[in-house]
Amino acid sequence: MTANALRGAAGVALALALAAAGPARAGEAAKEAGDERPRDAPAEPRPNLEPTPPDLDFDLLGRPAKQADPRVQRQLERRRLMLRLHPAIGLATWAALAATTVVGQLDFDDRFRGGGDTGRYHAWHRGLAYGTSALFLSTALLGVLAPKPLAEPVRLDTALLHKLAMGAATAGMVTQIVLGIVARRRAGSLSERDLAAVHQGVGYATLGAMTIGVTVLLF
Numbered sequence: 034m035t036a037n038a039l040r041g042a043a044g045v046a047l048a049l050a051l052a053a054a055g056p057a058r059a060g061e062a063a064k065e066a067g068d069e070r071p072r073d074a075p076a077e078p079r080p081n082l083e084p085t086p087p088d089l090d091f092d093l094l095g096r097p098a099k100q101a102d103p104r105v106q107r108q109l110e111r112r113r114l115m116l117r118l119h120p121a122i123g124l125a126t127w128a129a130l131a132a133t134t135v136v137g138q139l140d141f142d143d144r145f146r147g148g149g150d151t152g153r154y155h156a157w158h159r160g161l162a163y164g165t166s167a168l169f170l171s172t173a174l175l176g177v178l179a180p181k182p183l184a185e186p187v188r189l190d191t192a193l194l195h196k197l198a199m200g201a202a203t204a205g206m207v208t209q210i211v212l213g214i215v216a217r218r219r220a221g222s223l224s225e226r227d228l229a230a231v232h233q234g235v236g237y238a239t240l241g242a243m244t245i246g247v248t249v250l251l252f
């Protein structure tokens with residue numbers, strides 16, 4: 034036998050010996066480790082060590098702290114509508130007041146400044162004056178009665194200037210109606226012209242106050 038053949042035979046013998054001893058060794062090792070289970074018992078379920086996928090069903094905004102009060106909601110809607118109508122009718126009121134003032138001046142010149150006292154502007158001025166007063170009242174009510182469900186601190190801003198100017202214009206309108214009617218009733222008396230002159234001055238002041246009230250918001 035050659036040396037190579039001898040080495041091959043020894044290798045085969047060693048392999049057979051290890052194979053025979055293998056299971057016995059494994060059993061012993063398990064016993065040493067304290068595992069008393071029979072070898073052919075079903076394996077225990079292994080803990081799942083796979084990372085669980087993240088739950089993507091999250092809420093970015095979170096839950097609202099509390100539900101919106103339906104009463105406040107309704108008031109806000111009414112406020113939005115009223116404050117949309119308010120400036121629309123308000124601009125018409127502003128234009129109407131300008132027209133009343135122009136025709137009032139024509140009436141004044143006709144009666145007191147040598148216009149011949151024809152009275153041709155008088156009915157126009159009266160009609161425009163009452164139409165403007167109705168528009169003014171509607172605009173004012175829409176602004177003043179708009180609900181305010183959310184408290185706001187009083188600040189010196191354009192909205193406050195608007196309210197102050199429109200408050201002055203409101204006083205002017207009331208004065209105008211009273212002075213105009215009183216002057217007319219005193220037609221032919223000495224005080225008529227003076228009353229009409231004061232009426233004229235307050236008329237321009239009223240238009241000026243309203244113009245300021247509009248300007249601070251629009252421009």
Ligand code: HEM
Nearest residue numbers: 119120123124127169172173176177179192196199247250
């Ligand atoms: C007729 C005289 C007027 C009065 C008595 C008046 C009164 C008011 C009042 C009290 C408010 C505050 C409403 C609130 O915040 O609850 C307001 C707001 C407002 N008014 Fe007038 N207003 C008048 C004319 C006008 C006119 C002619 C315009 C036209 C541009 C106008 C445009 C506005 C606007 C846009 C607001 C909302 C302002 C804001 O809060 O930012 N108003 N008005």
Ligand code: HEM
Nearest residue numbers: 134137138140141159162209210213214216217233236237
């Ligand atoms: C600068 C602007 C104005 C001028 C120059 C003016 C001028 C006049 C004149 C000359 C009269 C006749 C008085 C008389 O016959 O003795 C009159 C009457 C009258 N005005 Fe004016 N006016 C002006 C603005 C206004 C305004 C803004 C109003 C208010 C809405 C108004 C309301 C009236 C009324 C109600 C009368 C009485 C009408 C009647 O009963 O026949 N006026 N105005």
